[in-house]
Amino acid sequence: MNVFKALALCAGLGGLLLSAAYAEGLQGKVIGFSQIGSESGWRAAETSVTKQVAAELGIDLKFADAQQKQENQIKAIRGFIAQGVDAILVAPVVATGWEEVLTEAKEAGIPVVLLDRGIEGPEDLYLTSVASDQVKEGRVAGEWLVGAVGDKQCNVVELQGTVGSSPAINRKQGFEEAIAGKANLTIIRSQTGDFTRSKGKEVMEGFIKAEDGGKNICAVYAHNDDMAVGAIQAIKDAGLKPGSDILVVSIDAVPDIFAAMVAGEANATVELTPNMAGPAFEALDAYLNNGTVPPKFIITESKLYTPADDPQGEYERRKGLGY
């Protein structure tokens, strides 16, 4: 079982690596990685992908789990500096308070790469930051829907993330940008599902009742896959077919949404890639070996997955990553 898992994992990672252009440049390099902790399934996946990518590249990865505390991250970074590592990856838990420790790293000549979150402070404190573009994620989801419905009249209901959180704001904005100007697409209802399955289900139940038993809804757009999974159950409970009676599009690309795609119950998801380390290592490789300074902000790809993209395979590939 474990062997299969490991095999699936390696196969998955092969696919996740965007480029085969890694030189042997990072072979044997020591890189410290200060991770926030394991607050969500996605973060666990990011940790395991980072470790796997590092192993493939022959990097000696020093991993430090900060358990959601900035002081632990600062301690870890100081530890890395003392050990004289070649580079440091940080997924910063908060945006402020990094000037001092990052200046120490800078003075020691150790490049720092930020993963998936930014910090406030002078940009010269870090080499580059790798992150996804949340507005783009929403836009990709919206563009898919625009293409999928064509000229048909389509009423969309939206399941928002936690009120006021940046993914909720940005993913909403991106989606609205994509459907702006399309008269046949309207968001008729929008409520928060708090990024959870149970709230997603409850909110969708309410929407279905309020929109003529769901007959008035043509598509649901969820800010994350978990809410979409809940919504799918609500649609089924109402006697409708998710995926055909009501289209389902969401963001994140967690394993369970691929399981739903296999069952024909979800139509599209936009990946928030857990492979932030891949582009980071690439940039470090170029910097350490050739002195090439990377752009300050590296944006990861927001890839769209539909049932045409081997959902069964994607499910197997992601299952072992810790989502």
Next chain:
Amino acid sequence: MTRQTVDLRPSTEPPLPRPRPLASLVTRPQVIALAAVLFVNWLLFPGFFTVTWQDGRLFGSLIDVLNRGAPVAILAIGMTMVIATKGVDLSVGAVMAISGAVAAVMVTSGYPAWLAVLAALGAGLVCGLWNGILVTLLEIQPIIATLVLMVAGRGLAQLITEGYIVTFSDPVLIFIGTGSFLGFPMPVVIAFTLMLLATLIVRRTALGLLIEAVGINRSAARFAGLSSGALLLIVYTFAGFCAAVSGLIVAGDIRGADANNAGLWLELDAILAVVIGGTSLMGGRFSIPMAVLGAMIIQAMNTGILISGFSPEFNLVVKSAVIIVILVLQSPLSARLFRRLPGKSQ
């Protein structure tokens, strides 16, 4: 002096089993509040009261209110008893997560569903017993004693699920969360049965009286010959059991145990339901059916907000505004004002 405080009289407002004129029931603030919330929902969405028969079950917004309100209602049943003893149980949300996690992990590891359900309920009993021991034997204040498990419990649940959302396809667990009996959703059936049983047990035996006695004055009750320690143990264990039942329902509903989010903040909704139901946080007089009604008021409000089409930024503001109105209606001041109304004088 001591004589005065050992007030073992039954509650001044007699609970369910005793015959009572219908008029006094409908003029209760809780019933008026529920009717008002439902009325506003109907104004916002005219189809609110439409209930149809679909796929062998009842289907409609009103059924949603009952179904979604059931987990908090079940928590409120246990919470009422705890609060009646002048305690509080903050850990019930975390215990829900533990119970769901235990059941989900067991069925996915191949154990039969009945064993998983028993283990989940057992976990709830153990958690409740733990709270009870901290409160009685170690005499830690309930709010602190149960805070321990509120924090640690969610961590335990995360340990059990290893941080994943453990999904399952076991028909028995799914039936508990989403099945139906005589057209009613299973959670509603379970909540109603539990409410009926609990009410009968506390009111047809001396248990209710004893709980009230301990709540009003624990030492006095002990001097009167009550083993208040044992009683508290029972009450906290029962609250843990209710939380476990609720946890099973929530897990069955989404076909998975979400240790991070299952039951999150529901302890506060449960306490609110109990308070809306007229049970005093100072202990003593309590009513289980009214607490269940309180849970339904909260849920009617939540469902109303969902179908109203307000933007989500308003959710919490609307909710708290309604709660303030209900609490003001129940306050001693407005009770005095009501009493002065003509036709209501004794």
